[in-house]
Amino acid sequence: MAIRIITDSSIDFPEDMLADLNVTVVPLNLLFGDTEYKAGVDIDTPTFYQKLKQSKELPKSSAPSPQDFLTKFEQSEPEDKILVIALSKSLSTTYENAVLAKQMFHEEQPNRDVEVINSKTASSGLGIIVCHAAEMAQNGESFEDIVRETEEYTEDTLTMFLLDTLENVIKGGRLDRVKGTIASALNIKLLMRASDDGSLEVLDKVRGNKRAIRQFIQKVGEYGHNLEDKVVAIAHSNCEDKAKALMEQIQERYKFKRVVLSTMGPLIGTYAGEGGLLVAFKKN
Incomplete structure (x- = not known):
């Protein structure tokens, strides 16, 4: 069997x-x-x-x-x-x-x-x-x-996304085109997560790449506990170098037991767009 x-x-x-x-x-x-x-x-x-x-x-x-x-x-x-x-x-x-x-x-x-x-x-x-x-x-x-x-x-599994571009979520009808255009012009990055019912929700809107990455990393610690016993999985939307840099920063700060790096496939990659990042881990 x-x-x-x-x-x-x-x-x-x-x-x-x-x-x-x-x-x-x-x-x-x-x-x-x-x-x-x-x-x-x-x-x-x-x-x-x-x-x-x-x-x-x-x-x-x-x-x-x-x-x-x-x-x-x-x-x-x-x-x-x-x-x-x-x-x-x-x-x-x-x-x-x-x-x-x-x-x-x-x-x-x-x-x-x-x-x-x-x-x-x-x-x-x-x-x-x-x-x-x-x-x-x-x-x-x-x-x-x-x-x-x-x-x-x-x-108990948390999945968070950081979108570098809003182009694909606008094209896909998940963000109003006018609001999306304004947000893109202001260099706004969306920090999102899979909610408790499995739908997508916005956690934060952050201006600028560096600030968005810092906020993304900070959210890991806000949601996670005893992370040194956990596996963290990081996925990227055709931006491997950016994902590796994020992986190093996360591991340096939180000391996860193991890190798994992969590329987003078609389903998530379609809506994330180029430069999107994802982090997932068990919270407790």
């Missing part, structure tokens, strides 16, 4: 880590104009950012279908137990489609153990939760304990 950990491609975590932990990733769909891609399958991250620069309109994303999840369930061994940890239901129908797949699967195999958890986050926040569950599975923990602790992790 094995425990299969399944997630979706909104996760931003190093691919080798996910492979080592035997995590299955179900791709979201990405539409550039009339061309549809399976994120992470038909289009890689460097190509995505290249196309994003060239495109006048933002690409559209859509959730994996229930059939996409069902196919992964059916590929598991008969004795496997399955845990799906999905992108926040406030941002996508991915969670609902995984639940529908569970119902369809139970019509065929009613005695199989399948649980679906709403992570209430995305990107590296989802990565922290998924990898903790996968490590528990590799360590031989019970399915029930993994589900229980994963649910606790979703309530």
Whole structure:
């Protein structure tokens, strides 16, 4: 018997880590104009950012279908137990489609153990939760304990974003164009987070790059406790040098147990825009 950990491609975590932990990733769909891609399958991250620069309109994303999840369930061994940890239901129908797949699967195999958890986050926040569950599975923990602790992790994981440009959130309709233009002219940076229900909320509006970075780093300490025992995950939107500098400053100040650096994939990268940064960690 094995425990299969399944997630979706909104996760931003190093691919080798996910492979080592035997995590299955179900791709979201990405539409550039009339061309549809399976994120992470038909289009890689460097190509995505290249196309994003060239495109006048933002690409559209859509959730994996229930059939996409069902196919992964059916590929598991008969004795496997399955845990799906999905992108926040406030941002996508991915969670609902995984639940529908569970119902369809139970019509065929009613005695199989399948649980679906709403992570209430995305990107590296989802990565922290998924990898903790996968490590528990590799360590031989019970399915029930993994589900229980994963649910606790979703309530205690903080994901924060710092947007360097407001261009993409304006294009995507998440910020009024007039207000966004004024904010951009004043060099305003948005500091955001995934809220308790998994939606996005603005924490602060800061003028200037250096001040925004300082505020971003300060918020880590305001929200986090006993950070030397925690993993911090940092993701960047095509700005690796900037992310590495942030990583050094955060680690120097807070001494996290481990730091994981990755590139934002299409889902979060589309709205973050060039130069966006993300930090995720377990608060307590």
